[in-house]
Structures are given as C-alpha cells and as structure tokens.
Amino acid sequence: MDILTICILVSMVSVTNGRFPLSSEGQIRNFLFNQANYSSRVRPVLDSSRSVEVWISMQLYSMLELNEREESISTASWLSLRWRDERFTWDPEDFGGTDLILVSGDEVWTPLLYLSNSLETNNQGILSSPRSKILVTSSGTMQLGGALIQTTQCPVNVVYFPFDSxxxxxxxxxxxxxxxxxxxxxxxxxxxxxVESNQWDLLKVTATNATYYDLPDYVDNRPVSNYSAVSFCITLKRDPSYYIQTLIIPSTLLCALAFVTFLAPPDSGERISLGVSMVLGLTVFQLLVSETLPVASKDTPLLGEYLTENFCMACLAVPFSLFNINIAYGDSPFSSMKRPWLRRAFLEILPAMLFVTTYKDRLREEIVNEIEVKPSTVTNSDEESDVGDSDVKKVTKVKRNQIEPTQDNIPQKELKSVDKKNIQARTVALVMDRLILIIFSAVFLLIGITLILEFRRNDAVFDDACVS
Incomplete structure (x- = not known):
C-alpha cells in the first residue's frame, strides 16, 4: 500500500469521527455495559443477601366490562415499576451533566411479575417484553411502565343488586x-x-403490601417459601337508576294490578281474566329478568326474592277470586252463615267497617226495586188505564217511604219475592274481597318496607375480596 492510500484512509476516519461524534448517552452506555461485572441475569444488588425493592404503581384508565355472571372484570390501566440497580450508576459531571438515559428491557435486569388472579392465557412476565423501554437515572433508579389490559377474577356479591358495590x-x-x-x-x-363508566362509579382505591406464607417450593432442602405481593383493590358502586325503571317499578305495578281485581264485583266476567293476565305478564317478566339478574352461587339477590314474592302473591290472587265468586253465587257452604255470631260479623259489623253495603240495606234495595216494577207492570197491562206516569211516580214514592229500616217492618209478601240467600252470599263475597285486599296490601307493603330496610344495610364495601 503506498503512502497516498494510507493518507486517504486516515483522512476518511478523521472526517467520520468528526461528523458522527459519540454522544454523552452513548458514552454512558459504553461505560455501563462494558463493565465486566454487569449482567442482566443477576439481581441488581452488590450484596447477594439483600432483597431488591420493587415499587409498583397502577393508574386505572377505564373499566371495560364487569361480568357478574362470570365474575370477571376487564380493565385498561397503566402499570409502572420502579427499582434501583446498584451496578448501573454514573457521575453526571463526567458525561456532560447527562442524568437520564433510555435502555431496552432486554439489556438490564427487570422484575418478572404476574397477576395471580388473571384469567388471561398468558399473564407471565408483565411489562418484561424486550421491546419495553426503561428510564435510568444516574443514581441507578429504573422506571419501567406500560399499558396493561387484563381480565381478572372479581368475586361478585349480588345480595344488594342493583344497589350493590x-x-x-x-x-x-x-x-x-x-x-x-x-x-x-x-x-x-x-x-x-x-374515566367514569355509565353504570359504575369509582368509590375508593386501596393498596396493600402482603406476604404469601407457606407456598410450596420445589427446590431441595426448602420445603416452604414466602413470597412478597402487592394487592390493588378498586371499589365500584353501581348506578341503580336503570334497574329501578326496568325491574322494580314494572314488577311492583304488575303485582298491584293483580290486587286491584278484588275491587271488581264478584259476578264480573272480566275478574278472572284480569287476574290471569297479570300472572301471565309477571311470568313473561320473570323470564326477561332472569337474563338480567346476576347468577349467585351462594347468596340470592334481594331483588330476586322480591320479584318471586310478587309473583307468588299475584298467583294467589286468582284462587282467592275463584273462592269469592263461589261464595257470591251461593255454592259455598260458607255463604249459609248458620252461626249467629258469624252472620252478625259478616252481614252487619264487617260491612260497616269496610264500607260495604250491609245485608239489610241490600235487602231493602232489592225490595224497593220489586215495588217499583209492579206499578209499571200495571200501567203497561192490556187494560187501558187513565193513570199517568206522574201518578205512578207518586205511588212508588209513597211505597218507598213506607219501608222502614228494620226487617221487621218489611212486608212478608215482599220478602218472599226476594232471594235473600243470594243477597246474603253477595254481601259475604264483597266483605271477603275487601278483607283479602287489605291483607294482600298489608303483606305487599311489609315486603316493600323490608326490602328498603335491607337495602339500607348495604355498606357498599367488600374489602375481604381485596385481602384474600
């Protein structure tokens, strides 16, 4: 090689070094990674008897889904790990004041973590990808962060659904x-x-340091080992407005409509059909609700019990209506009222208390109707009469005034023309209707008050799930 070629090569090297000078960050990397005693497979402590302290921070962006049936929650969060590498330090003054550099995850030691309650198929080595970037300070502090989208187990307690947390x-x-x-x-x-969800509100966040004791270790001469752990816990409160409008109010109104059937006359042809319609409506409603209510393996939701009780009461309204109709038509032995105290209670006392027409008033009304029919029959007979309508009204008014309130003053001739048994049965049926309506309404109100008191006992916090 001649002298000219050597000069050209030397000039090219000098020009290259001048055009691409090594930065302070590159000098730091050469200083750190060229050390003979550094290895990414060795824990970053100078004393092997010491433990590496790793600080975990978690920021929740949003809750993607909370599946009550599968007892799982999907979240999007940012997980950050911070620890100190005692071998990865330098003096910033020796490198132009540079105090921070960026390295890849496969170049330095990183802690391998996993979620013990994760439902993902591969949750090993969270944030330990070789493509992860780590911020390193001159003191050896390392910061590793990345997005974390995970589906984890979440024990669901649906006792107070939809007022649950x-x-x-x-x-x-x-x-x-x-x-x-x-x-x-x-x-x-x-x-x-x-970010607040449409259905859930964030109540509070807790973080605890824990130690898992007596976990099996398969290394010889170490029968048990203890593992350090960190548990984050989010407490969410459900917004019950949707379920109030779609579950509680409709079921309550349907059950109330089933009780309203007792206000219809016993001889009404629409009474049974109305009661059966309410039962069918609640049946269809229960099928729709079964897809909304969470499945609980241990505890039953209070709302589910409430809907079941409403359904049972609506079903009971139908046989009670049939029983009262049977009384009204006089086919039931209960309508005979052979005992005097029973006759007095159901024909005089209870009707007055329940705002039902008494037996005597109903009997008097039937007799008056019979008297009003007779003059009209006379005036419409084949024999022509000079009696006008005004005279008929006068006669009817006089006979109506002659009837006294007591049964003793009623003419026996008129009493024979009235079916007293049917009047008595109808009075008893109406009394039974009012009694059943009051009893059902009281039970329904008691169930509603009990449900409200049970919901008020909800403390909205289940911290036991966060400690386990």
Missing part, C-alpha cells in the same frame, strides 16, 4: 422469586386518570 382485587406476585430476593411495595400514585 363490588370490590375487585389485583394481586401482583414475582415470578419464582421468594421474598428474600424481591420485595414488592405499593406506590401511592393510584387511579388518578380513571
């Missing part, structure tokens, strides 16, 4: 690292970016 935990554990090697701590920066 759910506590969903997130249990983070190190992967095959005992507490003597890695200790996890919860950071205080939690859930500051939460």
């Amino acid at each position: 759910q506590a969903c935990p997130f249990h983070f554990l190190p992967e095959n690292q005992i507490e003597e090697h890695i200790t996890l701590y919860a950071d205080s920066n939690l859930f500051t970016l939460f």
Whole structure:
C-alpha cells in the first residue's frame, strides 16, 4: 500500500469521527455495559443477601366490562415499576451533566411479575417484553411502565343488586422469586386518570403490601417459601337508576294490578281474566329478568326474592277470586252463615267497617226495586188505564217511604219475592274481597318496607375480596 492510500484512509476516519461524534448517552452506555461485572441475569444488588425493592404503581384508565355472571372484570390501566440497580450508576459531571438515559428491557435486569388472579392465557412476565423501554437515572433508579389490559377474577356479591358495590382485587406476585430476593411495595400514585363508566362509579382505591406464607417450593432442602405481593383493590358502586325503571317499578305495578281485581264485583266476567293476565305478564317478566339478574352461587339477590314474592302473591290472587265468586253465587257452604255470631260479623259489623253495603240495606234495595216494577207492570197491562206516569211516580214514592229500616217492618209478601240467600252470599263475597285486599296490601307493603330496610344495610364495601 503506498503512502497516498494510507493518507486517504486516515483522512476518511478523521472526517467520520468528526461528523458522527459519540454522544454523552452513548458514552454512558459504553461505560455501563462494558463493565465486566454487569449482567442482566443477576439481581441488581452488590450484596447477594439483600432483597431488591420493587415499587409498583397502577393508574386505572377505564373499566371495560364487569361480568357478574362470570365474575370477571376487564380493565385498561397503566402499570409502572420502579427499582434501583446498584451496578448501573454514573457521575453526571463526567458525561456532560447527562442524568437520564433510555435502555431496552432486554439489556438490564427487570422484575418478572404476574397477576395471580388473571384469567388471561398468558399473564407471565408483565411489562418484561424486550421491546419495553426503561428510564435510568444516574443514581441507578429504573422506571419501567406500560399499558396493561387484563381480565381478572372479581368475586361478585349480588345480595344488594342493583344497589350493590363490588370490590375487585389485583394481586401482583414475582415470578419464582421468594421474598428474600424481591420485595414488592405499593406506590401511592393510584387511579388518578380513571374515566367514569355509565353504570359504575369509582368509590375508593386501596393498596396493600402482603406476604404469601407457606407456598410450596420445589427446590431441595426448602420445603416452604414466602413470597412478597402487592394487592390493588378498586371499589365500584353501581348506578341503580336503570334497574329501578326496568325491574322494580314494572314488577311492583304488575303485582298491584293483580290486587286491584278484588275491587271488581264478584259476578264480573272480566275478574278472572284480569287476574290471569297479570300472572301471565309477571311470568313473561320473570323470564326477561332472569337474563338480567346476576347468577349467585351462594347468596340470592334481594331483588330476586322480591320479584318471586310478587309473583307468588299475584298467583294467589286468582284462587282467592275463584273462592269469592263461589261464595257470591251461593255454592259455598260458607255463604249459609248458620252461626249467629258469624252472620252478625259478616252481614252487619264487617260491612260497616269496610264500607260495604250491609245485608239489610241490600235487602231493602232489592225490595224497593220489586215495588217499583209492579206499578209499571200495571200501567203497561192490556187494560187501558187513565193513570199517568206522574201518578205512578207518586205511588212508588209513597211505597218507598213506607219501608222502614228494620226487617221487621218489611212486608212478608215482599220478602218472599226476594232471594235473600243470594243477597246474603253477595254481601259475604264483597266483605271477603275487601278483607283479602287489605291483607294482600298489608303483606305487599311489609315486603316493600323490608326490602328498603335491607337495602339500607348495604355498606357498599367488600374489602375481604381485596385481602384474600
């Protein structure tokens, strides 16, 4: 090689070095990674007896879905890990004051974490992808963060549905690292970016440090091991307005309509059909509600019990209506009223208390109707008469005034023309209607008050799920 070629090569190298000078960050990387004692497979402590302290921070962006039937929750969050690598330090003054650099996840040691209650098929090594970027400071503090979309188990308590609150935990554990090697701590920066859901409101957030004891370890001469863990827990409160409009109010009105049938006359042809229609309506409604109510393996929702009780009461209204119709037509032995005290109670006392026409008043009304029919029959006979309508009205008015309130003063001739048994049966049937209506209304009101009191006992917090 001649002297000219050598000069050209030297000039090219000098020009290249001058055009692409090594930055301070590159100098730091060369200084750190060229150390003979650094390895990404070794825990970042100078004393092997010490544990690596890893701080975990979690910020919840939104709750994607809470599936009560499968007892699972899907969330989108930002998970951040912070620890210190004692071997990865430098003096900023030696590198132009640079205090922060960015490295890849496969170049340095990173903690491997997993969610113990995750439902994902692959939840090992959260945020440990080689493409993850880690911020490193001159003191050796490392910050690893990334988006986390996970579906985890969430024990659902549906006793107070739809006025319930759910506590969903997130249990983070190190992967095959005992507490003597890695200790996890919860950071205080939690859930500051939460976006409110249409159905759920965020009540509170808790973070606890825990230790899992007596977990099996398959290493020889170590029968048991302890693992450090961090548990985050979000408590969500359901907005009950939708379920009030679609479940509680319609079922209550349907049940109330079933009771209204007792206000219809016993001989009304639409009474049974109205009661059966209410039962069919509640049946269809129950089928629709069964798809909305959460499935509970241990506890039954109070709302489900309420709907079942309403359905049973609506069903009971139909046989009671049939029983009263049977009384009204005189086919039931109950309408005979052979005992004097029973006759007095159902024909005089109870009708006056329940605002039902008494037996004597109803009997008097029937007799008056018979008297009013006779003059009209006379005037319409084949024999021509000079008596006008005004005279008929006068005669009717006089005979009506002659009837006294007591049965003793009623002419026996008129009493024989009236079916007293049917009048008595009708009076008893109306009394029974009012009694059943009052009893059903009282029971229905008692069920409603009990339900309200039970809902008020809901403390809206189930922290046991976050501790387990």
